[in-house]
Amino acid sequence: MVEKLKKLKENIENQIKDLKNKEDLEALYKETLGKKSDFNKILRSLSDLSIEEKKEIGPIANEIKNEINKIFGSKRLELENEEINIKLKKDKIDLTLDINKEEAGSLNPITKIQYELEEIFKGMGFAIYDGPELELDYYNFESLNIPKHHPARDMQDTFYINKEQVLRTQTSNLQVRAMREFGAPLKVIMPGKVYRNEDLDACHEHTFHQLEGVVIDKNINLSHLISTMNLVISKIFNREIETRVRPGYFPFVEPGIEIDIKCTICGGKGCPSCKNTGWLEILPGGLVHPNVIKAGDLDPEEYSGFAFGLGLTRLVMMRYGISDIRDFMSGDLRFIKQF
Numbered sequence: 001m002v003e004k005l006k007k008l009k010e011n012i013e014n015q016i017k018d019l020k021n022k023e024d025l026e027a028l029y030k031e032t033l034g035k036k037s038d039f040n041k042i043l044r045s046l047s048d049l050s051i052e053e054k055k056e057i058g059p060i061a062n063e064i065k066n067e068i069n070k071i072f073g074s075k076r077l078e079l080e081n082e083e084i085n086i087k088l089k090k091d092k093i094d095l096t097l098d099i100n101k102e103e104a105g106s107l108n109p110i111t112k113i114q115y116e117l118e119e120i121f122k123g124m125g126f127a128i129y130d131g132p133e134l135e136l137d138y139y140n141f142e143s144l145n146i147p148k149h150h151p152a153r154d155m156q157d158t159f160y161i162n163k164e165q166v167l168r169t170q171t172s173n174l175q176v177r178a179m180r181e182f183g184a185p186l187k188v189i190m191p192g193k194v195y196r197n198e199d200l201d202a203c204h205e206h207t208f209h210q211l212e213g214v215v216i217d218k219n220i221n222l223s224h225l226i227s228t229m230n231l232v233i234s235k236i237f238n239r240e241i242e243t244r245v246r247p248g249y250f251p252f253v254e255p256g257i258e259i260d261i262k263c264t265i266c267g268g269k270g271c272p273s274c275k276n277t278g279w280l281e282i283l284p285g286g287l288v289h290p291n292v293i294k295a296g297d298l299d300p301e302e303y304s305g306f307a308f309g310l311g312l313t314r315l316v317m318m319r320y321g322i323s324d325i326r327d328f329m330s331g332d333l334r335f336i337k338q339f
């Protein structure tokens, strides 16, 4: 009987060596020492022995059982230690990380071009004006000759905060504000962020940048607008760029125009960037509508003016050949570091 028990112990010792995890160890424990195990059966059969035999074999059997328990105990400890070590290795703190390495930020390319344009316009006598992005429906639409149910509202999918307030959809919201604040003569540009409820893709963002301009004085006509824009365009691109003028419709100008530039990518031959037309839309504008001048508390009989709205984001995309508008706000350093 003792021999049998010793053999079982040896067996256990052999099996336990190769175990790699706690679950297998507990399974082996159950199998070898549990109620239904051979070991237990042998122990139970002790009761059939004579008192002398019991006295002799009992203690030995007990000792073997204790030894086996010890073997399991130390294997348990060993596996637990291994587990802890694996965890420690995984969660290791990398002390070599250089936390003193400070990276300087840089300007977004939109901000850079905005600053460049501000310098160009300042050189031409324009002031720079700033205003609210959370705007009254009145300044964003109504004062610009776009009453409540005017179909032109459909062109700009708007974030309404409530019935009176919107996130401005265009920097034109500052035209009437500037007229009311400074009167005439007036020469201002208004760069800034605008918001539209767009379905996002490579060409559409909910947030983008425009640069608005307004000039109000006596006897202002279309040639003032066109010559000013031609000058600005040649300064932005650092060379003469051919432009063309088409009619365009915006309720706050009359007449309204679109100034296109000869495609800077293909030189006018036609390519995907200009949708094979050879021209790029860049600058809408026109002569300020008398109703808008009136809203600005000025007399349209005495004053006239021109306005334009440069798509700043689009201009930057054209200048640097950026094909996805979402890159600007991505916060991805790999993008921003290129400028």
Ligand code: DAH
Pocket (backbone or CB within 6 Å): 169, 170, 171, 172, 212, 213, 250, 252, 253, 284, 285, 286, 307, 308, 309, 310
């Ligand atoms: N605000 C217009 C837009 O976002 C652009 C625009 C057109 C501005 C004509 C102007 C203008 O000042 O005269 O589509």
